[in-house]
Amino acid sequence: MIDILPNILFSIILIFSVGFFIINIKKIVTVIKLGKPVYRSDNLKKRFYNMARVALGQSKMVTKPISGFLHVIVYIGFIIINIELLEILIDGVTGSHRFFSKYFNTSFYNFLIATFEIFALLVLISVVLFWTRRNIVKIKRFLSSEMEGWPKFDADNILYFEIVLMLLFLSMNATDLILQERNYMGYSKAGAFPVSSFIVPLFDSFQTSTVYTLERIFWWLHILGIFFFLNYLYYSKHLHILLAFPNTFYANLGDKGKFEVLKSVKNEVLQMFYPEKASESNGNIDKFGASDVLDLNWVQLMNAYSCTECGRCSSECPAHLTGKKLSPRKIMMDTRDRLEKVSKNISLNNGKFIDDGDSLLDNYISKEELWACTSCNACVEACPIEIDPLSIIMDMRQYLIMEESSAHPDLNNMMNNIENNGAPWPYNQQDRELWIQES
Amino acid sequence: MKVPILSELKLKGVNPEYLFWIGCAGSFDDRSKKVTKAFIKILNKANISYAVLGKEESCTGDPAKRSGNEFLFQMKAISNIEILNSYDVKNIITTCPHCFNTLKNEYPELGGNYKVIHHTTFINNLVKENKISISGGVYKGKKITYHDPCYLGRANGIYEAPRELIKKLDAELVEMKSCKSKSLCCGAGGAQMFKEPEKGNQDINIKRSDEAIETDSKIVAVSCPFCSTMMSDGMTSKEKDIDVVDIAQMIEKAEDL
Ligand code: SF4
Numbered sequence: 001m002i003d004i005l006p007n008i009l010f011s012i013i014l015i016f017s018v019g020f021f022i023i024n025i026k027k028i029v030t031v032i033k034l035g036k037p038v039y040r041s042d043n044l045k046k047r048f049y050n051m052a053r054v055a056l057g058q059s060k061m062v063t064k065p066i067s068g069f070l071h072v073i074v075y076i077g078f079i080i081i082n083i084e085l086l087e088i089l090i091d092g093v094t095g096s097h098r099f100f101s102k103y104f105n106t107s108f109y110n111f112l113i114a115t116f117e118i119f120a121l122l123v124l125i126s127v128v129l130f131w132t133r134r135n136i137v138k139i140k141r142f143l144s145s146e147m148e149g150w151p152k153f154d155a156d157n158i159l160y161f162e163i164v165l166m167l168l169f170l171s172m173n174a175t176d177l178i179l180q181e182r183n184y185m186g187y188s189k190a191g192a193f194p195v196s197s198f199i200v201p202l203f204d205s206f207q208t209s210t211v212y213t214l215e216r217i218f219w220w221l222h223i224l225g226i227f228f229f230l231n232y233l234y235y236s237k238h239l240h241i242l243l244a245f246p247n248t249f250y251a252n253l254g255d256k257g258k259f260e261v262l263k264s265v266k267n268e269v270l271q272m273f274y275p276e277k278a279s280e281s282n283g284n285i286d287k288f289g290a291s292d293v294l295d296l297n298w299v300q301l302m303n304a305y306s307c308t309e310c311g312r313c314s315s316e317c318p319a320h321l322t323g324k325k326l327s328p329r330k331i332m333m334d335t336r337d338r339l340e341k342v343s344k345n346i347s348l349n350n351g352k353f354i355d356d357g358d359s360l361l362d363n364y365i366s367k368e369e370l371w372a373c374t375s376c377n378a379c380v381e382a383c384p385i386e387i388d389p390l391s392i393i394m395d396m397r398q399y400l401i402m403e404e405s406s407a408h409p410d411l412n413n414m415m416n417n418i419e420n421n422g423a424p425w426p427y428n429q430q431d432r433e434l435w436i437q438e439s
Numbered sequence: 440m441k442v443p444i445l446s447e448l449k450l451k452g453v454n455p456e457y458l459f460w461i462g463c464a465g466s467f468d469d470r471s472k473k474v475t476k477a478f479i480k481i482l483n484k485a486n487i488s489y490a491v492l493g494k495e496e497s498c499t500g501d502p503a504k505r506s507g508n509e510f511l512f513q514m515k516a517i518s519n520i521e522i523l524n525s526y527d528v529k530n531i532i533t534t535c536p537h538c539f540n541t542l543k544n545e546y547p548e549l550g551g552n553y554k555v556i557h558h559t560t561f562i563n564n565l566v567k568e569n570k571i572s573i574s575g576g577v578y579k580g581k582k583i584t585y586h587d588p589c590y591l592g593r594a595n596g597i598y599e600a601p602r603e604l605i606k607k608l609d610a611e612l613v614e615m616k617s618c619k620s621k622s623l624c625c626g627a628g629g630a631q632m633f634k635e636p637e638k639g640n641q642d643i644n645i646k647r648s649d650e651a652i653e654t655d656s657k658i659v660a661v662s663c664p665f666c667s668t669m670m671s672d673g674m675t676s677k678e679k680d681i682d683v684v685d686i687a688q689m690i691e692k693a694e695d696l
């Protein structure tokens with residue numbers, strides 16, 4: 001009985017941490033579904049291809065070669081080490097030692113373990129370099145004002161976490177190797193350890209019972225760390241490791257210059273021009289544009305949860321680069337923060353949103369930021385997971401003009417001109433062909 | 440200059456193949472009027488059957504849409520589409536990437552389906568089909584840099600046609616620090632052309648002009664009326680003797696049209 005106690009304990013922890021993770025994911029899905037509808041299920045083949053290229057293949061990461069390369073290593077390492085995770089889970093539940101070694105051919109198993117170790121080392125090096133870039137080299141895009149406080153803490157946390165996990169993994173292997181060599185009960189020979197064999201001397205002078213205790217401690221801390229990490233995701237920008245996939249799948253695949261033509265407006269305009277063509281008004285007046293997160297569509301909400309806060313968008317944004325207040329990364333972070341608040345409000349009020357006197361417009365994103373955008377699409381192009389901050393900016397501008405009538409004063413002149421004389425400047429429509437006479 | 444007006448041709452029963460959409464800048468702005476005329480000379484040289492709308496042309500609604508005024512945009516679009524469809528227009532050429540983008544991408548949903556071509560693509564095709572030939576002339580061997588308009592490049596993926604034309608002028612094309620899909624905006628898009636910029640530490644056109652100056656070129660080639668204004672203002676305030684010219688004008692000059 002005593003023997004299987006750790007396995008029972010492990011199984012309980014496993015169920016709880018996976019369960020808690022699923023509950024949180026469900027919460028996110030529910031919140032994303034609060035978004036307005038937008039049709040993104042056309043062209044499935046192209047969408048799969050896009051997801052494979054951008055999320056799986058990281059094609060946009062490598063446009064910045066150094067961070068791109070390091071990120072690819074951490075990413076491949078993450079995936080590969082997850083195979084080992086499967087073995088650890090089976091060992092944990094059944095009490096086996098290196099479960100796969102009994103089923104795989106020895107040299108293949110050795111190859112697998114050796115690969116995991118090499119990747120663990122590469123990940124360790126990359127993560128240390130990432131930390132250096134953030135904290136010693138102080139790369140500019142990591143230092144903007146929106147990164148102060150939690151975002152910076154979160155970014156560093158993840159790096160510390162990965163370092164600790166990789167060190168635990170290697171120490172676990174090193175102590176395992178010692179036990180294997182000392183023929184300790186239950187530790188049959190399995191695996192090749194090209195990296196951890198170097199840290200064997202650290203533990204080799206200890207008594208076998210101590211080594212065993214250490215091995216167990218490393219093993220438990222490593223897997224508990226992974227469970228913790230799994231559940232930390234929900235509270236962190238690290239959610240992108242999951243959301244990058246749907247995010248690229250449902251990305252806007254059309255020409256970036258094509259902005260949505262609003263159906264609600266189309267109907268009203270048609271009613272003015274051709275009443276017979278307009279569809280029957282459904283009675284409820286649509287709100288034009290967005291002043292709060294629930295006016296955005298579900299892809300925009302998913303974008304907000306997916307943002308990694310990497311700042312590649314802002315570092316290409318002409319407004320941001322010239323010192324304006326606008327930062328597309330901040331647009332995404334604000335949307336997420338506000339969405340979190342709305343989501344808490346909804347779960348506290350039994351599924352209904354109760355007005356809290358707060359809104360995305362003005363309280364999070366100012367008009368000054370919105371009017372500074374040149375709609376140049378540099379942010380959309382730069383984002384490694386194809387987030388579209390520009391669409392949120394445009395929706396909010398629509399609200400400012402069509403609901404609040406608070407256009408930037410200079411723009412009012414321009415729009416009056418367009419309305420009255422068909423050009424943004426105060427020239428007469430009749431003078432439109434004067435240039436022909438001028439030579 | 441003699442320019443065929445669509446309504447007049449239609450009265451005579453003539454159906455031109457292309458409509459040249461001039462745009463507001465091309466009709467009223469002094470710098471851009473020169474581009475309009477240069478392009479017309481190219482059309483004539485290649486014997487293209489075309490016409491313009493003249494007084495019937497109006498703003499596409501682009502600056503209204505990018506400001507957020509969807510109502511005004513759709514009103515403009517629907518009345519323009521009514522005119523275009525009444526003349527059974529099929530192909531539109533335009534020298535303005537903003538008009539190009541709006542006509543091509545945002546008119547179809549409102550009932551306006553046309554094949555829309557930007558003038559750089561159009562001229563490049565003319566050269567490929569041997570309808571006009573270009574040789575370097577005054578631009579031979581000169582260092583020239585090209586500024587990508589956001590609404591031609593990133594927005595619609597057209598990067599190569601303008602570059603191919605510059606190379607055909609036997610010029611040495613030098614790229615700026617940020618170019619093609621990573622190009623930096625001139626600062627005019629999204630209706631910024633019509634307003635004062637927000638508070639910051641620099642104007643966007645100055646930043647972009649600096650990038651152009653760094654290439655050590657004497658000429659900045661452009662293909663958008665707003666980029667043209669922004670970049671030449673930038674050069675003026677930097678007191679640099681660098682020409683900002685549209686590719687159509689370069690060809691006009693090289694071929695002595
Ligand atoms: S589209 Fe707007 S927010 Fe995005 S990079 Fe351009 S100016 Fe910045």
Ligand code: SF4
Nearest residue numbers: 307308310311313383
């Ligand atoms: S929107 Fe994209 S580019 Fe910008 S910070 Fe988020 S993940 Fe990075």
